[in-house]
Amino acid sequence: MERRLIGKAASPGIAIGRVVSLRPVSGVPRAGAAPDLERSALRQAIEATKQNLRSMVARLAGDEAAILEFQIAMLEDPELALEAEQFVGEGQPADAAWLRSMDMEMARYRASYDVHFRGRVSDLADIRDGVLSHLRSTPEHDPIEPGQIVVAEDLAPSHFLRMDWTSGGGIALRAGSPASHVAMLARARSIPMVVGLGEAVEGLTGLTVLDGETGMVIGSPVEESLTQAQAQALRLSVGRREAEQRMREPAVTRDGKRLSILLNISSLRELTGLMPEDCDGIGLTRTEFLIESALLDEEAQFRAYAALVRWAAGRVVTIRTLDAGGDKPIPGYSPEGEANSFLGLRGIRLSLSRPDVFLVQLRAILRAAALGPTRILLPMVTLPEEVGEARSLVNIAAEQLARAGLAFVVPPIGIMIEVPAAAMAPEIFPVDFFSIGSNDLEQYACASARDALQLAGHAHNLHPGTLAMMAHVTHFARANKIDLGLCGDAAGNLAMLPTFLEMGIGSFSVAPGCVAELKAAIRNHRASDGTSIVA
Amino acid sequence: MPEARPSAELTNRVGLHARPSVKLTQIAKRFSARIEIATSLDGPWTDAKSPVKIMRIKAVRGEILHVKAFGADAASAVAAVVDLVQRNFDEE
Numbered sequence: 001m002e003r004r005l006i007g008k009a010a011s012p013g014i015a016i017g018r019v020v021s022l023r024p025v026s027g028v029p030r031a032g033a034a035p036d037l038e039r040s041a042l043r044q045a046i047e048a049t050k051q052n053l054r055s056m057v058a059r060l061a062g063d064e065a066a067i068l069e070f071q072i073a074m075l076e077d078p079e080l081a082l083e084a085e086q087f088v089g090e091g092q093p094a095d096a097a098w099l100r101s102m103d104m105e106m107a108r109y110r111a112s113y114d115v116h117f118r119g120r121v122s123d124l125a126d127i128r129d130g131v132l133s134h135l136r137s138t139p140e141h142d143p144i145e146p147g148q149i150v151v152a153e154d155l156a157p158s159h160f161l162r163m164d165w166t167s168g169g170g171i172a173l174r175a176g177s178p179a180s181h182v183a184m185l186a187r188a189r190s191i192p193m194v195v196g197l198g199e200a201v202e203g204l205t206g207l208t209v210l211d212g213e214t215g216m217v218i219g220s221p222v223e224e225s226l227t228q229a230q231a232q233a234l235r236l237s238v239g240r241r242e243a244e245q246r247m248r249e250p251a252v253t254r255d256g257k258r259l260s261i262l263l264n265i266s267s268l269r270e271l272t273g274l275m276p277e278d279c280d281g282i283g284l285t286r287t288e289f290l291i292e293s294a295l296l297d298e299e300a301q302f303r304a305y306a307a308l309v310r311w312a313a314g315r316v317v318t319i320r321t322l323d324a325g326g327d328k329p330i331p332g333y334s335p336e337g338e339a340n341s342f343l344g345l346r347g348i349r350l351s352l353s354r355p356d357v358f359l360v361q362l363r364a365i366l367r368a369a370a371l372g373p374t375r376i377l378l379p380m381v382t383l384p385e386e387v388g389e390a391r392s393l394v395n396i397a398a399e400q401l402a403r404a405g406l407a408f409v410v411p412p413i414g415i416m417i418e419v420p421a422a423a424m425a426p427e428i429f430p431v432d433f434f435s436i437g438s439n440d441l442e443q444y445a446c447a448s449a450r451d452a453l454q455l456a457g458h459a460h461n462l463h464p465g466t467l468a469m470m471a472h473v474t475h476f477a478r479a480n481k482i483d484l485g486l487c488g489d490a491a492g493n494l495a496m497l498p499t500f501l502e503m504g505i506g507s508f509s510v511a512p513g514c515v516a517e518l519k520a521a522i523r524n525h526r527a528s529d530g531t532s533i534v535a
Numbered sequence: 536m537p538e539a540r541p542s543a544e545l546t547n548r549v550g551l552h553a554r555p556s557v558k559l560t561q562i563a564k565r566f567s568a569r570i571e572i573a574t575s576l577d578g579p580w581t582d583a584k585s586p587v588k589i590m591r592i593k594a595v596r597g598e599i600l601h602v603k604a605f606g607a608d609a610a611s612a613v614a615a616v617v618d619l620v621q622r623n624f625d626e627e
Contacts, residue, residue, distance in 0.1 A: 057603045065555070066554055066557075069551040069557060070554060070556075071559050073556075073557045073560065073561075073587055074587055074590075075562075076586075077585050077586050077587045079582075079585045079587040079588055080587045105587075107592075108591060109593075112593045114550065114593060114618070116549045116550065116552050116595075117552070117590075117593050117595075120552075120553055123553065292546065294548060329596075329597045330597075331544045331546075331597050332544075333600070378565075424560075461546050
């Protein structure tokens with residue numbers, strides 16, 4: 001009987017293979033001995049686990065080595081075993097004492113509201129189980145055959161790194177998080193992974209299909225599901241190769257429509273390895289990351305913006321003014337302790353409340369605009385007066401630069417469409433272009449915090465209500481010949497591409513890593529029938 | 536005994552997290568001074584040479600990290616820790 005489970009997508013791709021279940025380290029509990037003996041058994045087990053990790057680190061590099069180096073550093077710290085040694089002193093066997101103290105340590109991490117810290121729980125479980133296996137003299141883990149789909153409660157990074165993934169394989173976890181170290185490792189090695197599948201994973205046996213794009217896991221698939229998955233897997237592998245080879249070519253649909261593909265960037269480093277020919281320019285520069293430590297340093301900002309304009313070599317560079325506040329606080333700039341900063345002083349509202357800071361940024365942008373095509377993009381705009389005030393400040397910046405004898409150009413000014421009210425009344429804004437920020441538009445339209453949406457997984461599609469707002473502003477822009485693009489995460493969501501093209505969006509700004517596949521999907525799209533070959 | 540206690544903002548992407556914590560303790564261990572960090576001047580103060588204790592602070596991006604040190608090389612120890620934080624732990 002075919003069984004379909006839905007979890008959170010954590011690493012894309014299709015895996016087809018036999019299930020192997022990993023059980024937690026069990027082994028026979030120790031009988032216990034005198035506290036001195038148990039204490040020395042614990043120290044030896046910690047030492048042996050460190051040695052194992054050190055020999056693994058020697059074969060690894062980069063992120064993979066760094067994750068294990070963190071575990072080694074934790075094991076080297078006497079503080080880690082302090083509680084366990086106290087429990088041993090109270091007469092507990094070393095294994096029970098270690099388990100109890102590590103479970104307390106993990107509970108501290110689980111209680112954190114920060115997703116990164118919660119993600120470290122699996123590193124601690126890794127440390128716990130490594131030491132436990134030495135205390136109980138059990139083999140550390142079951143052997144894994146290449147190409148198998150690993151099913152477990154959670155998967156430890158060191159465990160992942162010990163396995164042989166050269167012939168592929170997949171990971172299906174009952175718990176886990178897309179923000180965990182092991183998810184990061186899986187993405188880096190292109191191993192499909194789905195997390196948060198719940199208790200149903202325990203019923204998985206035999207041949208299984210795992211889809212890391214949609215978060216679907218199919219146990220004992222029927223012939224038709226299997227054939228579909230095999231075809232999809234083939235398309236993905238051929239598609240990815242082809243897409244990368246043809247990245248430099250323009251994005252033209254099967255019926256000849258030329259679309260613009262631009263880049264979202266937060267730092268100059270993200271342009272490493274990319275050529276300006278790969279794209280049609282930069283559609284979104286997140287200056288709150290690019291220059292957050294140089295808010296009052298016009299020269300540093302000018303250098304950063306000028307570097308982008310020079311890199312783009314005649315293609316347009318869109319610079320969004322500071323979008324601080326909300327989930328992107330800048331200490332000393334965005335307000336502290338505001339009850340609901342997502343709905344408060346952020347984006348353009350914050351910039352207009354701090355003209356001293358805003359003028360520095362505007363002068364730097366105007367100077368960079370003298371070097372090549374540049375656009376100013378204002379975030380979180382709700383009222384036309386905000387655009388008017390920003391324009392006045394742009395004029396003041398221009399006067400200041402003229403007085404100082406510095407070269408400048410006043411670039412086109414556009415706004416982000418991310419406040420629902422703005423999306424429904426685009427005609428009130430006297431602007432040169434619109435850029436739809438689907439992430440914020442979705443969270444404001446659905447009353448769902450951005451990180452809650454992120455936790456729902458990569459396969460998240462926009463709400464029909466959000467799409468209706470996007471369609472409204474897109475139709476207005478087309479009818480009035482105002483340039484419009486989409487720059488939220490949804491721009492890189494290939495499943496939604498046909499919807500966006502049908503809506504009439506002709507410009508997409510995405511993370512550099514999404515360009516090749518987006519262009520490939522556009523090449524396979526035919527507007528007349530509204531379908532894409534690569535869904 | 537010499538004592539210095541400046542502070543620095545955590546501006547790196549993930550805060551005082553796994554790898555930043557390891558880097559911080561590696562730097563701290565180069566000095567003989569006792570080095571302590573806290574996210575508030577009122578404490579609690581945490582041993583900067585213990586990754587286990589540092590991870591328990593769960594300091595996130597945007598928090599202020601206060602640093603103090605006691606001992607012969609206290610001033611250079613504090614400067615080295617503050618510099619690491621200001622360099623965003625060489626993360627990006």
